[in-house]
Amino acid sequence: MRRFILVAGMVSILAGCGSSGQSGGDVVCDQQFWNGTFAACLPKGWRVLSKEMLTTLGVPEETLAAFQLQAPHAGQLDTVTVTREPLSRDMATTEYSQANVLAVSTLPDYIMIDKTVTFVDGEETEIHVFSARPGSDLPVRRYYQLSAVSGNTGYTFTGSFPLSIQDSEADEVSFILRNVSFVNPAEKGEK
Secondary structure: OHHHHHHHHHHHHHHHOOOOOOOOOOOOOOEEEEOOOOEEEEOOOEEEOOHHHHHHHOOOOOEEEEEEEOOOEOOEOOEEEEEEEEOOOOOOHHHHHHHHHHHHOOOOOOEEEEEEEEEEOOEEEEEEEEEEOOOOOOOOEEEEEEEEEEOOEEEEEEEEEEOOOOHHHHHHHHHHHHOOEOOOHHHHHHO
């Protein structure tokens, strides 16, 4: 819970600074991201924030990466952040995902909007869409969140948006989350 509040606050800061073959709508992969740990497929108009930018913005060290829509919406830059946490015991992806859903459900003004089953490297998880207030002095935002486990580490991918977004934006963030993998895309192509 504390980790989400830190991440939600960080995502709000990032947003104030300036969605495999599955897709939503007509979204396609424009940029393949691989950092040696996880892969993500970014639609056109999304950029990877550099580690230097993340450090300058003061994001928590458990943040591995952040992807940001280049064009502002409602004066904010929509952002997907990726965090990791070492697990103290073995957990299946479904168990880790459910624990994260339970944790964020205690946030102020939490409302579940949707849950959609998806898979990360064959392991079942879900995209949890909800609205919540990340801090008492911050507005309610819409979040798209996917959690998965690789080895003894849990990873959470969180998209933060204004409360109401266009269908095309929802399709893009859903596309990003549905195409997460812990396998190098170059190796997938060789199989």
